[in-house]
Amino acid sequence: MNIFAKADIKPKDLSSPKVLRELFEEAGIAINGPNIWDIQIHDPKTYSEILSKWSLGMGESYMNGQWDCERLDEMLTKLLSYDINMRVQGVAKARLAFEVMRARMLNLQSKDRAFQVGEQHYDIGNDIFEMMLDPQMMYSCGYWEFANSLTQAQEHKLDLICKKLQLKPGERLLEIGCGWGGLAAYAAKKYGVEVVGITVSKEQQQFAIERCQGLPVKIELIDYRDLIGKFEKIVSVGMFEHVGEKNYPIYFQTVNNLLADNGLFLLHTIGSDVTIDRTDPWIDRYIFPNGKIPSAMEIGKCTEGIFLIEDWQNFGQDYDKTLMSWHHNFTNNWFKISSKYDGRFYRMWTYYLLSCAAFFRSRQGQLWQIILTKRARSDAYRSIRLFPTLYS
Numbered sequence: 001m002n003i004f005a006k007a008d009i010k011p012k013d014l015s016s017p018k019v020l021r022e023l024f025e026e027a028g029i030a031i032n033g034p035n036i037w038d039i040q041i042h043d044p045k046t047y048s049e050i051l052s053k054w055s056l057g058m059g060e061s062y063m064n065g066q067w068d069c070e071r072l073d074e075m076l077t078k079l080l081s082y083d084i085n086m087r088v089q090g091v092a093k094a095r096l097a098f099e100v101m102r103a104r105m106l107n108l109q110s111k112d113r114a115f116q117v118g119e120q121h122y123d124i125g126n127d128i129f130e131m132m133l134d135p136q137m138m139y140s141c142g143y144w145e146f147a148n149s150l151t152q153a154q155e156h157k158l159d160l161i162c163k164k165l166q167l168k169p170g171e172r173l174l175e176i177g178c179g180w181g182g183l184a185a186y187a188a189k190k191y192g193v194e195v196v197g198i199t200v201s202k203e204q205q206q207f208a209i210e211r212c213q214g215l216p217v218k219i220e221l222i223d224y225r226d227l228i229g230k231f232e233k234i235v236s237v238g239m240f241e242h243v244g245e246k247n248y249p250i251y252f253q254t255v256n257n258l259l260a261d262n263g264l265f266l267l268h269t270i271g272s273d274v275t276i277d278r279t280d281p282w283i284d285r286y287i288f289p290n291g292k293i294p295s296a297m298e299i300g301k302c303t304e305g306i307f308l309i310e311d312w313q314n315f316g317q318d319y320d321k322t323l324m325s326w327h328h329n330f331t332n333n334w335f336k337i338s339s340k341y342d343g344r345f346y347r348m349w350t351y352y353l354l355s356c357a358a359f360f361r362s363r364q365g366q367l368w369q370i371i372l373t374k375r376a377r378s379d380a381y382r383s384i385r386l387f388p389t390l391y392s
Contacts, residue, residue, distance in 0.1 A: 027082035037074035059282035076358035131333035136182035140238035150325040167191040177239025181208025240269040248302040261376040271366035307372035310381040316366040323357035
């Protein structure tokens with residue numbers, strides 16, 4: 001997401017309260033106004049922070065307590081939903097140009113960088129994720145169509161994935177980005193498959209190994225580019241966002257090499273409504289370093305000639321519900337871990353969850369489950385969806 005990517009701001013305006021007030025008013029937001037979505041500015045420096053550094057300044061000034069909002073998710077949804085259709089000028093343009101050039105010139109998701117996101121994000125402490133997520137520890141979008149709780153939504157998502165993959169007892173399933181082992185354990189228990197899961201997080205690996213004890217599951221700390229072997233089924237849930245467009249070809253070619261001719265590959269990924277050539281600088285610095293959200297065009301281009309697209313389901317609005325549930329759990333359980341983390345971390349994590357909820361609520365963010373096969377596959381694939389009778 002990039003809230004201010006198209007604003008027409010000149011260098012002389014970078015500390016002007018009037019400029020920010022006019023921008024926000026166009027999106028239906030008042031500075032120090034009475035509505036729950038209005039921004040309440042405590043520090044005059046906030047104006048220059050936001051106008052000079054954009055989304056980075058917006059997030060950092062919130063982390064520093066320079067402004068608040070009763071319903072941060074609603075405010076950010078309004079900003080993301082409003083298209084300020086003008087050119088960027090001056091300092092703002094230079095900053096955005098730097099982000100674009102950095103993404104184009106560097107391979108931010110190279111093998112040398114592959115473990116950075118694990119170290120910075122996933123290894124910060126399992127206690128945060130345990131109190132925030134569902135009992136399966138699924139750190140990806142739940143499936144809410146027939147669910148009344150986060151726990152149900154995540155279990156339905158797991159079952160949907162397994163049914164789409166048509167898992168059969170004795171098959172080998174490769175999970176690229178296995179998280180804390182929730183899907184691996186579920187597939188092994190419920191569907192009788194052997195699972196190899198990989199992660200770039202030491203904390204996740206240790207947790208997943210303990211969770212999957214006694215099951216035909218192997219958890220490895222390895223980059224996907226180093227995988228070898230053959231698997232009847234392959235799944236990747238919430239990991240493709242860390243691959244990067246420079247590595248899309250090798251990613252799909254690696255999966256192609258690993259997948260049996262008659263196999264199925266399910267890709268579960270966040271998607272962008274348009275192709276973007278940079279990562280949001282605040283998310284990149286504080287949450288997911290080196291990330292990149294793909295567009296439908298990028299996926300289609302890189303899979304052409306390698307895979308057939310058998311099915312493509314979008315339930316992106318379910319991510320809004322998932323993130324708001326995580327935020328509810330995080331705030332309600334904060335007292336359990338507040339002695340380990342400071343108030344700035346609390347505000348950072350709050351901004352992360354609610355800004356991402358706004359990203360999906362504004363419909364800029366999508367959530368795709370895509371089924372891919374080789375042309376050599378002989379069996380016809382029939383699209384699968386869940387029905388309420390299965391969970392009544």
